[in-house]
Amino acid sequence: MISIIIPAHNEASTITEQLRNFRAHLTVIPYEIIVSDDNSTDNTVQEATPHADKVISNPDPDKMGISAARNRGAQAAQYPFLVFTDGGVEIPDMNNFFKKLLDDFEKIPQAIGVTVNVRFFPSVETFIDKVILKTFDWWFIFCNNVLKRGAANGKFQMVRAEAFKKIGGYNENLAASEDFDLFKRLTKIGRTYSEPSLTVYHSGRRAHQVGWLKLLPIWILNGIWVGLFNRSWSKKWKPVR
Numbered sequence: 659m660i661s662i663i664i665p666a667h668n669e670a671s672t673i674t675e676q677l678r679n680f681r682a683h684l685t686v687i688p689y690e691i692i693v694s695d696d697n698s699t700d701n702t703v704q705e706a707t708p709h710a711d712k713v714i715s716n717p718d719p720d721k722m723g724i725s726a727a728r729n730r731g732a733q734a735a736q737y738p739f740l741v742f743t744d745g746g747v748e749i750p751d752m753n754n755f756f757k758k759l760l761d762d763f764e765k766i767p768q769a770i771g772v773t774v775n776v777r778f779f780p781s782v783e784t785f786i787d788k789v790i791l792k793t794f795d796w797w798f799i800f801c802n803n804v805l806k807r808g809a810a811n812g813k814f815q816m817v818r819a820e821a822f823k824k825i826g827g828y829n830e831n832l833a834a835s836e837d838f839d840l841f842k843r844l845t846k847i848g849r850t851y852s853e854p855s856l857t858v859y860h861s862g863r864r865a866h867q868v869g870w871l872k873l874l875p876i877w878i879l880n881g882i883w884v885g886l887f888n889r890s891w892s893k894k895w896k897p898v899r
Contacts, residue, residue, distance in 0.1 A: 660688075661689070668698045676746060692714060694730050738819050738820070759853060773814060773816070776859075
C-alpha cells in the first residue's frame with residue numbers, strides 16, 4: 659500500500675530507532691521501507707540494512723542532494739503511495755495516522771498529495787519554535803485547502819506514485835525548497851491537501867544550530883524564488899549534523 663522513503667546522509671545515530679519504530683507500530687497496512695543513502699561517511703548503511711526492506715546507494719558521488727536521494731528511493735518503490743519523510747522524524751500513533759491519510763485520499767476528489775503539521779519534539783521545542791512552526795502549519799493549510807495551491811514541508815509528504823512519476827518527481831536542480839516545489843507542481847494535475855489533525859515531530863536541529871534569525875529569511879526567500887522564478891534563492895544547501 660505505501661512505500662516509506664527516507665533520504666539519509668550520516669544518520670547513523672537516529673536511523674535505527676526510526677526504522678524500529680515503523681516495524682513496531684505500523685501493523686495495519688502493507689508497507690515497505692526504503693532508505694536512500696546519499697554517500698554517508700558514517701555507519702548509516704550498516705545501521706539501516708537490518709531494518710529496511712531496501713537500502714539504495716548513490717552511484718554518483720558527484721551528484722548529491724536530497725531531491726536526487728528521494729527520487730532514487732521512489733524509483734525503487736513498489737506501492738501506489740509514496741511517503742517521503744526525513745531521518746529522525748517521529749510519527750505518533752502510526753496505524754491511525756496512515757488510516758486517516760488514506761481516508762483523505764479516498765474522500766477528497768482528485769487528491770494526489772497530502773501533508774501534515776510539523777513540530778519539534780516537546781522536550782526541545784521553545785515558545786518561539788511553537789509560534790513559527792504553527793504559523794507555517796496554518797500557511798500550508800491555507801495554501802492547500804483554501805487556495806488549492808500546493809505547499810508543504812519536506813518532513814512529511816505522501817503522494818500518489820502515478821502522479822509523482824507524471825510530474826517527474828523532485829526537481830534535482832533546486833538547492834532548496836524542492837519540497838514546496840513538488841506540491842506546487844502537483845496542483846497542476848490534481849489536488850493537494852494539508853491534514854490539520856495530524857502532526858509529525860523532529861529534533862529541529864537546523865533551527866537551533868543556525869538560529870531562526872538566519873534560517874527564517876532563507877526559507878522565505880527560497881519559497882518566493884521557487885514560487886515566482888522556478889529556481890531556489892540558495893545556490894547550495896549544506897546539511898546540519
